[in-house]
Amino acid sequence: MRKLTKFLSLFMAVVLVLCGSTGALASASDITSELTDDGGILPTIAPEDSGQIQVKAKSAILMEVTTGKVLYEMNSNEKRAPASITKVMTALLTMEAVEKGSISLTDMVLISPNAMAMGGTTIFLEAGETMSVDDLMKGLMVNSANDAAVALAEYISGTEEAFVALMNQRAQELGMNDTTFKNAHGLDEDGHMTTAHDIAVMSCELLKHEKIMDYTKIWTGSLRDGATGLANTNKLIRFYEPATGLKTGTTNNAGRCVSASAMKNDLHLVAVVLGGEEKNDQFNGARSMLEWGFANYALVEPPINMEEIVPIPVSHGMQPEVMVEVSGTSKILIEKAKAGELSASIELMEQVEAPVEKGQQIGKAVITSGDEILAEVPLVAAESVEKMSFFKAFCLLIQGLLAV
Structure with missing residues (x-):
């Protein structure tokens, strides 16, 4: 049964890769239209009018990356399940470990039975297999692979439990006072909660590591010499030109979620949407906030004499x-x-x-x-x-x- 599931998943990944590279199954305009509820392209956001922001979700926030300034928010401190946006913290701790020199992107990670046993979205890791930190990061940030999250957690901290303690410690250091992590992957678990505001904070921190965009800007790719297809869960990466990342998430408790980053004219913004209900609510809401932010704000040199x-x-x-x-x-x-x-x-x-x-x-x-x-x-x-x-x-x- 596992082999059949693996075959079907591989087949679908190949189809997605072929669609992404050739456009044979759907034109860009078709899929761009899919990002909106009415079938058309999102309307131009009127300057100076945050009322034009359209977010169909439980909570949302728009934050500027370098200053951490909040430009727009809606129920941004409401505690909610974050789903796979949890992996932003998993990625942050991995990038920090690489920067400190405690691990390297070229390190080969031995996959444990625990990592292999993870359900949900995976890259079909097998116990005893080895995969580089670099490839695990691709699986984590592109495919949102739960098995890759656990493999990285175990490699950095020995056990997922120890890694989760490190996640919560780092959250406190960043001032994420409404966040409690229970796992490294984001599957629903009692007490695994955060807020749109806290997600924006850790997203901005992750974006300080520019290397992360080598992963988050991948639309399609592969692992294992092409045997395992990768297709980004974040539609904005292909269909919204300024997009730089960052992470999607969907579970029954969380709804449709995204932490979406984008850059125009050196202005880097993060838009977080939690609890969307309909298809593409998270992408529409994030794009609406981002467009409003770019229309109304700029980074400028102050007139200092x-x-x-x-x-x-x-x-x-x-x-x-x-x-x-x-x-x-x-x-x-x-x-x-x-x-x-x-x-x-x-x-x-x-x-x-x-x-x-x-x-x-x-x-x-x-x-x-x-x-x-x-x-x-x-x-x-x-x-x-x-x-x-x-x-x-x-x-x-x-x-x-x-x-x-």
Whole structure:
């Protein structure tokens, strides 16, 4: 029976791959229309009117990736089952383990009977088989494979239970206070809950690892030298050009869900939809939020006059003053309607007490539009300044005397 199921699944995957590569079974316009309820293309989102956002679901949120700013939300703190969007955290911990060097994408993972026994969507892992972390990530993020999720969890932490503890620890570190994970794959389980807001937070964190998009932007592919077909569960990857990911999920408890990311003009957004009921509710809702976000927001360079950023005196320091610079990226997120009215005022400390650490905040640039404060850009020490000690002062005095 397992072999028959495996054959039928492989056959369907091949059909999907052929459809994706040739368009023989359905034209792009046919499937694009399938993303809407009325059979037509989604209407243009009217600027400055969040009422034009159309989301047919229980909860939703739109968040900007770099700032974490919430642009739109609907019941975003309502606890719900996340289904396979759970795998965003599984992927995040995997990418962090790769970055730390504790595992490598080329590592070969020995598949356990426990991983093989997983139900739902799988890539038909067999106990005793080995597969690279890289290929398991493809199975995880493209096919939403539950067996790949468990295999990665066991490889990183020894057991799925230990990995789930790590998932919950990382969730707390990210401020996901309404989230409790019970497994690494997302199948319905009592107490396995999160919110649209928390999903957006972990999605933004995952997108900091640009390598993840090598997986999430795959539409069709294969594993095992072509023997196992891959077809992305996220329709937006093919039929919404700005899409960069991220993860779908559907179970009886969760409904139709998606955490959808997309980028235009360096603006990266995440739209989370939970609890859709009808076919494509999750994709329609996510696309509607994303289009509204791109129509209304932009990342811009604030009008900071660098000549106003002067060195600050240092009290009791090894040098009399410290240079000041803008912290990190200077781009800020604003509503497009206010882009032409921006001004910046510089606020610096009169003096700073040594020691001063490089990167220590010692001022800010306040960005305004009229009387409204839009953002505050940190101004930081461009260098470190040591504290003057009696010994160091004595040494300087001696050096000065010798130089006379």
